[in-house]
Amino acid sequence: MFDLLGVPPQVLFGQLLLGLINGSFYALLSLGLAVIFGMLNVINFAHGALYMIGAFVAWLLLTKLGLGYWWALGLSPLIVGLLGVVLEKTMLSRLYKLDHLYGLLLTFGLALIMEGAFRHFYGVSGQPYPIPDALKGGQNLGFMFLPNYRGWVVVASLIVCFGTWFAIERTRLGAYLRAATENPVLVQAFGINVPVMITATYGFGVALAGLAGVLAAPIYQVSPLMGSNLIIVVFAVVVIGGMGSILGAIVTGLGLGLLEGLTKVFYPEASNIVVFVVMAIVLLIKPAGLFGRER
C-alpha cells in the first residue's frame, strides 16, 4: 500500500468524501445567497438564521405535531419561504433604492432578533433530532464507514443545486428573472410583474436555506447558534465563487468542502481558516470572484 505524504490512501479517500458532504451543505446555502444577491442585490445576512429556523421548524413539526422527517422536508422550506416573503414585502422591498449596505444591516439585525428569540425560548444546548428510520445505518465502503444519511444529503443537495441552476439559466422563467435584474423597467414594460417576481425569488432563496436546515437537523444539534457558526464560511464561498454567480456558488461550495477535508488530514488546526486564506488570494488576483463578472 502506498502512502501519500505519510497518509494512507483510505484515510485520504475518507476525508475527501467527507469534504464532499460538507461541500454540498456549503453549495446549498451559498446557492440561496447567490440567487438572492444576483436577483435582488441584497446581501442576505439573515440566511444563517433562516437555515436555523428551517431546522427548528422540522424539530417543532416532529415534537408538537408528530410529523416526521419527510413531511418536514416539504413543509419546512415552505414555511421558511413564506416567512421570507413576509420579510421581503414588509421590510426589504423598501430598501432597494438605497445602498447595498442598508439591506445588509437590516438582514443582520433580523438575524440577531431571530437568534435571540429562539435562544430565549429553547436555550443554547440545542435539541435532538433523530435520523429518519429509512436512512439509519450505513455502508462499509472499505476505506470508510459511510452513514446512509450523509449519502442522502449529498444526493439531495446535488439534485436541488442542479435543478436551481437549470431553472435560472435554461428556462424561460429564468430568462425573465435574469432580464429583470439587468433592466427592471424595460422588463416591466413588456408586461411582466417584476415586484412579484422579486418577492418570489427571495422566498425561493430562503426556502433553500430552510431546506438545508432540515437536511442538517439530524447531523447537528438543532440549536439557535447553528446558523451563525456556518454563515461566515458560506459568505466566503459566495465571495470566492463570485457574488451572484449560481454556478460559481455550487462549484466553489463543493470545491472548498474538499479543500477543507484535505486540510483536516494534513494540518487540522488550519481547517477553519483555509477557506478565508483562499478568499484573500482570490480577491487579490480576481476581485470579482472565480466565476463573477466585472461590473
Add this chain to the structure above:
Amino acid sequence: MLKTLLCGTALLALTAGAAHAQVSNNVIKIGVMNDRSGIYADLAGEGSAIAARLAAEEFGGKIAGAPIEIVVADHQNKADIAANTAREWIDAGNVDVIADVPNSAAALAVQGITKDKKRIFLMSGPGSTDLSGKSCSPYGFQWTYDNYAMAAGTARALVEQGKKNWYFITADYAFGHSLEDETSKMVKQLDGKVAGNVRHPLGTADFSSYLLQAQASKADVIGLANAGGDATNAVKQASEFGITQSGQSLAGLLLFISDIHALGLQASQGLLLTTGFYWDMDEQTREWTKKFEAKAGRKPTMVQAGVYSAVRHYLKAVEAVGSDDPDKVAAKMRETPVADMFTKNGKIAANGRMFHDMYLAQVKTPGESKAPWDYYKIVKTIPAEQAFLDPAKSGCTLVK
C-alpha cells in the same frame, strides 16, 4: 416632650445600628456572574441565580437583621467584561461575594480582583486547576469540579477496565489542552498509552473528519477534550458513524446533564462521565431538585447545585461569625465541614479547593430511563482524596 422623643429615637437608631454594625452597608449582597446568553447559559445561567436564591431563602432572606440580596450579571464569556463587572460590583455596588463564573479565563480575571480587594469568590462553574493552584487566593473557593477531577475520574475508570490505548479529540485552546494534558498524564501513570490526538477549532460543527481519524487509530478509547456544543456534536456524530458499535469507547471528559438532555439518550447512551452532583442521588437531592425545578423548569446541573452549596456555606459562616468581614468569614468557611444536599462530607483545603466525593456515571439506555431527566447510573463513588489533586502538589503558595 419633643426633646425626649427625639432622644429616644436617636437612642433606638443607635442600638438598632449596633445590632447589625457587623454587616457592611447593612446588606449581604451576592453577585452571581456567569454566561446568561451564550454556550454556557444552560449549564449555569439563570439556574445558578435561582440556586443562590434558594440558599438565601433557607436563612429567611436575612442574617442578623441584614437582608440578603442577589444581583446577576452576564459576562458573555469575556474576561474583560467579567473583570469590569467585578470591579464595579465591589467598588460601587457593595457586593460582598461573587459566585459561579464559569469559563476559566473569566474566573481567573475575577480571582485576581477579589484577591486584591479582599472579597470572597465562590467558584462553581470554572474548571481550570490554576484557580486552586498557582492562581489561588485566600478568598477564592473552587467548589464543584475541576479539570483534574473530570480527567482523573473517567480516565482511571476506563483504564481499570483494560481500555489502555487512548486517542484525543481536543478543542484547540487553553481549556482543551489542559483537559487533554491532565487526562493523558493519568492514563500514562496507570500504564496506558496515548495513540495520538487531533485538535479542532473551537465551535466546530462537523466532527466526522476527526472521528474518522480517531477510528483509524484503532485506539480503545476516544477521549473528547472539549465542552458544550463541541462535545454534543462530537457525541452525536460518533453514534452516526458507528464508533461505539465498532467496539471503541467514547469518553466525554467534561459533560453536564444539560448536554445529555440536549443530545437525547439515543445518541448518548453508554457514555461514561464524571460528575460532582446528580439530582437523583437520595431523598435530600430529590427534594431540593423539586424546589429548583419549580422555579427553573428543568433539573439542576452540577454547577447550579454547586452554587447553592457554596452560597449556603458562605451564609452559614456569616451567621456563625455574625459579620461579613471577608477574613473572618473565609477562616470560618475553611474550618467548618460542608454538609448539605450537595455533599455530606465536604471540607475546604488550604488552597481553596472544596474536597468532596465525585461520581462516575454512565448514561442510561432509552430502555433503562423511566422518566424525563432519568439519565445517569452512578457506577462508582470516587472518594474526595482520589478525585482531586493533592493540595501540596497544586502549586498554590497558601499550602505550607
